[in-house]
Amino acid sequence: MSRLWVLCALVSGCIYAEPINQRPSLDIIQDASNGIAYRGSLVKLTAKASDPENQAVFFQWRAYACTDATPTATGKRPGCDEEPFYTGLLTEESFNIPMARVDASQRLLQVIVLLEGQDDYGATAKPIQELLVDVANHDPLLTMRKDSRLGYVEGHPVNVYADVSDPDDGPRTPTLVWDVFSPQNQPDFDIEDIAVLQDPTHPELYKVGKKLTPYGIGDWEVQLVATDPLGATFTDSVTITVVPDSPPCIAQVAPIVASAGNALPITEPTLFQVNVVKDDLDPFPSTSDPVLGTATFHWSIMPPGTSAWQALGANGNAVPLDPSNYAPGDILELRVEIGDRVPSHSPGCTESAATCSVSSDSACIQRLTWRVEVR
Secondary structure: OOOOEEEEEOOOEEEEEOOOOOOOEEEEEEOHHHOOEEOOOEEEEEEEEEOOOOOOEEEEEEEEEEOOOOOOOOOOOOOEOOOOOEEEOOOEEEEEOOOOOOOOOOOOOEEEEEEEEEEOOOOEOOOOEEEEEEEEOOOOEEEEEEEOOOOOEOOOOEEEEEEEEOOOOOOOOOEEEEEEEOOOOOOOEEEEEOOOOOOOOOOOOEEEEEEEEEOOOEEEEEEEEEEOOOOOEEEEEEEEEEEOOOOOEEEEEEOOOOOOOOOEEEOOOEEEEEEEEEOOOOOEOOOOOOOOOOOEEEEEEEOOOOOOOEEOOOOOOEEEEOHHHOOOOOEEEEEEEEEOOOHHHOOOOOOOOOOEOOOOOOOOOOEEEEEEEEO
């Protein structure tokens, strides 16, 4: 349709005049879901245009990285990079805020977005629409966890791990400070670095770790503080409840023990043995784990016709007994007592007790006595 207007007068006839093309107006709508803007974060923008003649409006976006986007009297912005880091022509545009200005010696604190528009007939929107985006510094982040293969036992090492990240400074940038808070009686402890394998599928994470060896029971707290180059901090911690080393328990023996008041008959050489000892740190059979020890064994015998126990000097888990060394009908008693690295776990019961337990769990015994009859 022609845009010429026809103006007619009664006397002089008609005059053809070009109508005035009015400017469109613009507005910038920022996606509210963006929240706080950080270096590296995504910004989503939408151009909203209104044209008096309902013409199509074409857009041009420019985004500049700045320290201070305040313009001078001439309209220049000396606190911004000269060239835009992003340009676009669509109604909806999105971009990631850069990690730094081109002039890297100046901190990136703001982004200025300029939106220009022009309709089909060249009318441009005035003034140029501006959107100022303040760029915050993202705090570093920590995720901590603890791990112990054998439980949280006094004197046993506990590994503490942390995943470090910083979305706008990089995961290896923050300074890390570890601290240990011990129970009120302040027992000793050792803490040292441990090597942690990095996950190539998650380069945004830096994995670190410490090995804590607590020499006391109670609640221990391992705290880690991460500080980025701009002073933003993040603190995380794990609590480790350390329990006493439990007494060792005789779990499996051979041959079986006769019921109370009865004797186990033997007619041929027999190997009396403790096959399994359960213990937090000193089990049997022993393992190749350098942290673990092994249970100790002490054997004694009460020969026939006596009332005194005689040490056999054997310290392994088994003792042979040959009935040919005795007369048929002889009654003797063979005893084993077990221990671990804690001296108080050694049996302290009276000699007359066939079994003995130093814990509240009567099923966990450290002494076992076989009553044997030679046949």
